[in-house]
Amino acid sequence: MARTGQSLVDRIRLRREMRRWRRIARGAPRAPMHILRDHRNQARGLRELLDRVIRTAEYRLTLPYVGSNAFPVPHDADWSWRPQLWREPLTPRGMASVRSKSMLGAEASLFHDCDRSELSMRQVRNRRESDLAPFGLRLDVFTFDGTFLSLVLQMPPEAVAGLKRRHLIRMEAIVELEKPLELFARLNIRHGPNTEQLVREVELNGRDMVVEFDLAYSKLNEKRIEGAWLDLIFDSPEMNQIVLRDVTFSRRPRAEL
Template sequence: MGRLLDRYIHRKVLARWRQAAQSAADAAPATLRTQRDEARRLRGHLDQLILEADGQLMRPLIGSSQFPKPLGTDWYWRPDLWRGPLPRSGVASAPRKVTMDQHVSLFHDCRLSEIGIRQTRNTRDNDLAAFGLSLEVFGFTGSFLSLTVDLPVEATQGFSKQHLVRVDVHAEAERPSSIMARLNIQHGPNTDQVLRPLDISHTSSVADFDLAHLPLNERRIDKVWLDLIMDNPAMNRIILRDLTFCRHYRADL
């Protein structure tokens, strides 16, 4: 009932202002002055509403899993950190291991931690992920800094040496930097790795991991994870705007 009444009132208000606009040319000056003052007050509220609504609706949709995928993709995934808000958005002085959520963790071996990690909201027109991950590093005297992403169990189901695994990273950095992407596959007591460079000087950097040469025991694949290893991270700010995975069969030769 309340919604019906709201719609009725809305129609009556629209009709009133439509009539006022159509009759403005013949209205008396006193009437025009009153209507102008009322319209200005109303326009102020409407402009504020439109501005806020545009800002909210132009942002990437929370929970979205949509992104471009190669033909033949049979599994794809965007980690939750890039899809929705975390209970804890970040850590100012990161210890040697920081668990952001069930899939994403940060590791380093720097004694004096001048490292901050924080989830941010994406707002650019070309962003597909709702959130990003900001990594700020000041002094760094350690030997490694890496972000680890554990792929879900679904990624191991049907996994074979005929697959290519694609990782697409949308990143930006305050100063030139490079990232090495290492895909790790645990099968039984063994773990095999494939290493690929990522060039974050471009908005999007894609790494394709070919598994054909690996001595995988396809029936015993237990775990798959990705390490993003930051090279020379000191005095830099790196924002991972999006991170996506997909698995597809290679083309027949």
């Protein structure tokens, strides 16, 4: 049978060890120097292990839970997805002086045309009870001498499996801005040698962002769909901090008229 906690023997040993360290702490002001030096070295080693346990426990026990893929989706959705960056811890967690096409994780890339990059991006931990995503993405933009800045999210194969022109693709996000800017979302679907592009200007309602792409207005060749990705395009991002607390996608068939 799997052990679910400490055994009685472990608890007894722990109580004895704690009593020992209480005695050491009480006697430290009067202990001989050579004994005090040994106790100090032991305590430092023990503190390192205890700090590691505390950091790991606080990291894993802080809501929302790492790996969570829970978020509201339309009742008739046939696919939903939260990208890896907002779901799982990444290594590395961030980078400074970001070059164009730099990737954070396997699905997110940052594109720009700056001669000198004064951009940084970093995965951050969401810790508020209102957050459903375990992680967020923070972009810090200082001097910006380019003409465009876009975050590209590569969608998984499931996003286009069985995709039809009667589908609606929905993106929802929670966005925090240091100062207002214009934001555009562009859905790209590759079909054969062509790429269909649908662009929407994003209207921020407070922090919440919702964009829907109706594929009925596209010239999509349903029989040759190969893949899809989405660009989030930030207009005039200079001297701004952009935090994407969550980004999710869902797909549903349009109601028949």
